Amino acid sequence: MIRFRLKELIADKEFKEGRRITxxxxxxxxxxxxxxxxxxxxxxxxxxxxxxxxxLCLYFEVPIGSIAEHLPVNDTEPQSQA
Known part of the structure; x- marks a missing residue:
């Protein structure tokens, strides 16, 4: 499964810029x-x-690997339908 790190990127940008980003x-x-x-x-x-x-890469000025990460899916965990 791919997990997006949008919340973390926003938090990092908020910290660096010292302001809230919505x-x-x-x-x-x-x-x-x-x-x-x-x-x-x-x-x-x-x-x-x-x-x-x-x-998102352009806005946050990061490579693609900072936007998303791959997580192995547990075989017992139900997968969402695409």
Whole structure:
């Protein structure tokens, strides 16, 4: 399963810049719909496209590996339907 690190990236940026950053601000700056950002941040197993990932890399100024990570799926854990 792919786990997105959006919440951690926002927290890191908030700390570095000394201010609060909202999903609305990220949406405005990246052109990614706020609902999509919310799903990336909160929905386990959410599927997105490479354009969204590219925009997040540019906004946070990080490589793709900082946006998402691969986690092995436990065979006993139910998988969400795509």
């Amino acid at each position: 999903l609305e601000e990220v949406s405005r700056e990246t052109g990614i719909h706020r609902t999509t950002l919310s799903k990336i941040a909160n929905q386990k197993g959410y599927i997105t496209n490479t354009d969204v990932l590219d925009r």
